[in-house]
Amino acid sequence: GVQFTKKQGRLAYTNDDVTIFHELKRIYVHPEMTLEKAVITVAKKFNLVPDTPPNILTEKQTLSLEPLEVQMKDIQSYIDEKFEERERQLISMAREIRALKKAQQQKKSFYKWLKTFFEK
Template sequence: MLRVITIEKEYTTDEVADILGLSPSTVRKYNFYFAKNGVHFTKKQGRLVYTNDDISIFHELKKIHAAPKMTLEKAIITVSKKFNLVPDTSDNISNKKHTITQEQPEAQIKEVQSYIDAKFEERERQLISMAREIRALKKAQQQKKSFYNWLKILLDK
């Protein structure tokens, strides 16, 4: 049995801009607003690539955005709903995700802070101990010198 495999062409931002008659910065701006609404296009090797379906999405966006009093944000939302690009997520779920992502860094910061505090306390104990040892050595040296001075004075007489 013979299977035909079709490879869908992938387009760069510049190619999409040429096809749609837009500037590449406008395509990047559209991509930014789509990403803001949770719609992400494919990346390969760190670069965005667009398919024929993506081009039709951008074409529809361009058409809807051209309507009078239509803002880009509203046009993005309309196109996203029309093409079922945004999964159904309630505000509660997105708020929970946002809260979790904020709590994790806060917990990590507290953990790092407690580690740093423990290390500072350990360092402080070491410094105090070393200072006491140095003081004891200096005192011993002074006592040794005073003994030799006393002995010298005694022998000189």
């Protein structure tokens, strides 16, 4: 959220900017401190909070998400297609198994009838 001024095409730093840089350097020296944490700490200390809340996407971020949304839709349609294909295969296999069991039962009942026929 910090804006720097330019003079003759070069960045011009104010005394406040230099103070902020020194504070950032002083905090970043600590081994457990990351650059991101140091920047956040300095921003809070000097009230350098950006104008827009962090959860609001900028136009550039929104544009970069559009290809990802297209990819997600493509992936979802691929998954749906494969799921339907697998479901059709499972239904077909279940029908085949049911038909085989029915045929096996009919075969058993025929042999049972035949056995009773010869026992008489």
